[in-house]
Amino acid sequence: MSSPGxxxxxxxxxxxxxxxxxxxxxxxxxxxxQAADGYAGQFTSHQRDCVYCQAALREFGRVWEPVRSxxxxxVAVPAxxxxxxxxxxxxxxxxVRYTLQLNDGGAIRIAARVVARIAREAARDVPGVRVAFGRxxxxxxxxxxxxxxxxxxxxxxxxxxxxxTAVVDLAIVAQYGDELDAVARExxxxxxxxxxxxxxxxxxxxxxxxDDVIT
Amino acid sequence: xxRAGRLFRHxxxxxxxxxxxxxxxxxxxxxxxxxxxDLVDRHxxxxxxxxxxxxxxxxxxxxxAQEALVTAWQQLPGFRGNSSFPxxxxxxxxxxxxxxxxxxxxxxxxxxxxDVSDAxxxxxxxxxxxxxxxxxxxxxxxxxxPQRIAIVLHHFEGLSNAEIAxxxxxxxxxxxxxxxxxxxxxxxxxxxxx
Numbered sequence: 001m002s003s004p005g006x007x008x009x010x011x012x013x014x015x016x017x018x019x020x021x022x023x024x025x026x027x028x029x030x031x032x033x034q035a036a037d038g039y040a041g042q043f044t045s046h047q048r049d050c051v052y053c054q055a056a057l058r059e060f061g062r063v064w065e066p067v068r069s070x071x072x073x074x075v076a077v078p079a080x081x082x083x084x085x086x087x088x089x090x091x092x093x094x095x096v097r098y099t100l101q102l103n104d105g106g107a108i109r110i111a112a113r114v115v116a117r118i119a120r121e122a123a124r125d126v127p128g129v130r131v132a133f134g135r136x137x138x139x140x141x142x143x144x145x146x147x148x149x150x151x152x153x154x155x156x157x158x159x160x161x162x163x164x165t166a167v168v169d170l171a172i173v174a175q176y177g178d179e180l181d182a183v184a185r186e187x188x189x190x191x192x193x194x195x196x197x198x199x200x201x202x203x204x205x206x207x208x209x210x211d212d213v214i215t
Numbered sequence: 216x217x218r219a220g221r222l223f224r225h226x227x228x229x230x231x232x233x234x235x236x237x238x239x240x241x242x243x244x245x246x247x248x249x250x251x252x253d254l255v256d257r258h259x260x261x262x263x264x265x266x267x268x269x270x271x272x273x274x275x276x277x278x279x280a281q282e283a284l285v286t287a288w289q290q291l292p293g294f295r296g297n298s299s300f301p302x303x304x305x306x307x308x309x310x311x312x313x314x315x316x317x318x319x320x321x322x323x324x325x326x327x328x329x330d331v332s333d334a335x336x337x338x339x340x341x342x343x344x345x346x347x348x349x350x351x352x353x354x355x356x357x358x359x360x361p362q363r364i365a366i367v368l369h370h371f372e373g374l375s376n377a378e379i380a381x382x383x384x385x386x387x388x389x390x391x392x393x394x395x396x397x398x399x400x401x402x403x404x405x406x407x408x409x
Binding site: 010011012015029032033036037060063064066067068069070071075077078080081082084085086088089092093113116117120130131133134135171173212214 | 234242246247248250251252256259260263264267273277280281284288289347348351352355394395398399401402403405406407
């Protein structure tokens with residue numbers, strides 16, 4: 001414990017290993033905690049009359065001011081972070097693609113996530129839809145058809161339609177009070193129309209799940 | 216405590232902001248990748264910020280934040296929701312940052328100058344601010360890892376001792392003890408600098 005006398009206002013003296021308490025008996029670590037948490041100026045009833053505590057709190061508060069100021073700064077997130085994460089996740093997720101056409105020039109494919117994205121954006125425009133997420137999976141049948149066609153490709157049948165079927169699942173959160181059945185049907189209708197218009201997919205199955213409502 | 220409750224603050228402005236983290240986690244677990252993209256939108260900043268404070272430089276922080284967010288995606292099927300998504304993410308980031316700390320010991324400046332809007336400050340103030348940021352960064356980076364983690368999570372992230380104990384798999388008294396020692400060391404270093 002510090003010996004009674006002048007209040008100490010030197011941090012290194014206050015925090016020397018032997019020191020656990022001030023001359024008044026106050027716990028030094030608790031005073032440091034108080035100051036570091038930003039409450040150096042909010043005295044307890046003891047501290048209001050204690051020159052030892054006040055000197056220590058003032059000094060600790062001064063030393064911690066730059067830390068508190070840095071901690072209060074907003075840290076800008078690098079713009080590339082989200083894209084980098086998305087790109088790595090794409091590599092991890094099975095890279096599913098729909099083959100739209102298989103002709104003599106080669107194959108034209110579109111990633112399933114693009115199909116899901118188009119359906120999701122269509123759903124988000126429907127009144128009554130608050131949140132929508134989309135996922136799409138390549139049907140097993142489509143991949144079998146593609147493999148078979150690649151093996152037995154006939155020049156005359158080159159410009160064909162193949163795998164123009166897609167299955168899209170949409171999970172939506174709807175506005176409470178709306179007619180959910182009508183909202184879901186409108187989501188289905190618009191998603192199908194958009195996929196036909198933008199991608200040329202013919203047989204589109206859009207499963208809509210209304211999994212929550214919010215007011 | 217300075218900023219209790221900040222852990223559960225949501226970033227606004229994303230399309231999915233009408234729904235809570237638990238909803239997004241469930242959808243992401245079902246394979247809706249865009250639901251996870253919304254979680255990254257909300258909490259990617261947390262991952263980067265903690266990594267930056269623990270590692271002391273942008274380059275490593277960006278790497279570690281990215282690794283942590285990809286790891287979280289990979290481990291999402293096993294996430295049972297016993298803690299909040301941010302708490303779980305804090306765990307992953309802290310662990311990955313710790314791995315990096317034990318591999319490398321070099322620390323550069325935080326140099327946040329370019330990233331922070333500070334329109335009122337003149338060149339002299341910028342230089343002084345740089346020195347302060349460098350001094351605090353160096354002092355934090357010089358702390359032994361357990362003290363550094365406790366100091367960063369409490370004094371920079373505003374988390375309670377209980378939250379830190381949960382994240383680090385430690386006990387509340389142990390967290391308190393790391394904080395006490397970390398504060399003493401940091402105070403002495405910064406007092407000498409001034």
